[in-house]
Amino acid sequence: MKWNSLFTFILSLVLLSGCSSSPTGRYSQHTDSAPTRLPNESELRSAVPVHEPISPQGNRDYRVLGNDYDVMESAAGYVEEGFASWYGNKFHGHLTSNGEYYDMYSMSAAHTRLPLPTYVKVTNLRNDHSVIVRVNDRGPFHPERIIDLSFAAAYKLDMLDSGTAPVRVEAINLNTPMRTEETSNVHQAKYHIQVAASSNINRLSQLKHDLPPKFQKIATTEQTHGLHKLMLGPVSEDESHDLLEQIRSSGYPEAFRVKAAQSQADTPDAELQN
Structure with a gap:
């Protein structure tokens, strides 16, 4: 996987503004920053989709920065192409929109309209690298971006140097039965x-x-x-x-x-x- 230098990585953050929300007092950092280590092998595994109930939080229509967002009733058939960005240290350990804790080393993501949680396959159209992530947060609130990825997911897609990348986002069809071994591993x-x-x-x-x-x-x-x-x-x-x-x-x-x-x-x- 491409990795030039930590300096280049940090420099890319200049092009990447805050992801899930505008800066508020609950964050200790005003702008996002690079983590001090890269993901390990276990953290680079795609999320394993499982049937989950809709979260009690984060699934109502809402308004952010003067814009209204209508949350989709279902992710079935969702496919979209656009630009992805990622978010890291500033939001690490803080609550996501559905009430979980954001872990930048997990395979997760933020989306403005998909139901929480939703599993999606994200493909970097520049290099055809792909990863499955679990959407559990809201954002990015930028008109040119369609999804915010965790640090680990962005690393997997080899998009850290550029900060953003053109991607295809496809909702995972959970009507197809999963292997029992995969489902068991998730719960254990x-x-x-x-x-x-x-x-x-x-x-x-x-x-x-x-x-x-x-x-x-x-x-x-x-x-x-x-x-x-x-x-x-x-x-x-x-x-x-x-x-x-x-x-x-x-x-x-x-x-x-x-x-x-x-x-x-x-x-x-x-x-x-x-």
Whole structure:
């Protein structure tokens, strides 16, 4: 996947204005900014479509920046071509329009009119790369753009350098039965919260010791190519959102969520166990 440099990546943000909404006091940043790391392999997997009820929030007609938006009753047959943009740090960890927490490393997106949630396939018309995302937010409120993608989805489509890209957006037809294995994996998905990473296991041991007791109880590590990672969990997807907010507010603002491999979810590393 193309990646020139972090400088080029950050520079592209100058061309990318705020995505889901206009700046308000609830955001700590006035403009969007680049994350400090790239998505890992597990975070680059397409979302797996499943039947979900319409969210109780975010599905009424609304008005933003002087424009009225009529929410579609159904996504059936929806296909549209236009420009996609993406959003990152400014909105990371804040509530989406349907009441979830925005995770820039998840395969999600914002759309002005599709029902929430809706699964769509997004294809970059410049390189034919595609990804399936779950629409759970409203935006982008720019007439020339039709969808706002999460950072991970934009990376998958190789559109970070340009900031925007021409795309085709197609709603997923959920009337076609899915494989039982895929559906089962979605409902059993587990997540870790990564607090820190270091090649020095002693440093992480001290960091674990300094954690509040409620976090120490679920703190584990994993090791990848000599790099030790201090993790919390694994927990369910719903629990992971609350856990991420708690650890960030406890003095670890750089913590982030990562999907746990099945083997890791069932067999935690014991390096830092008391």
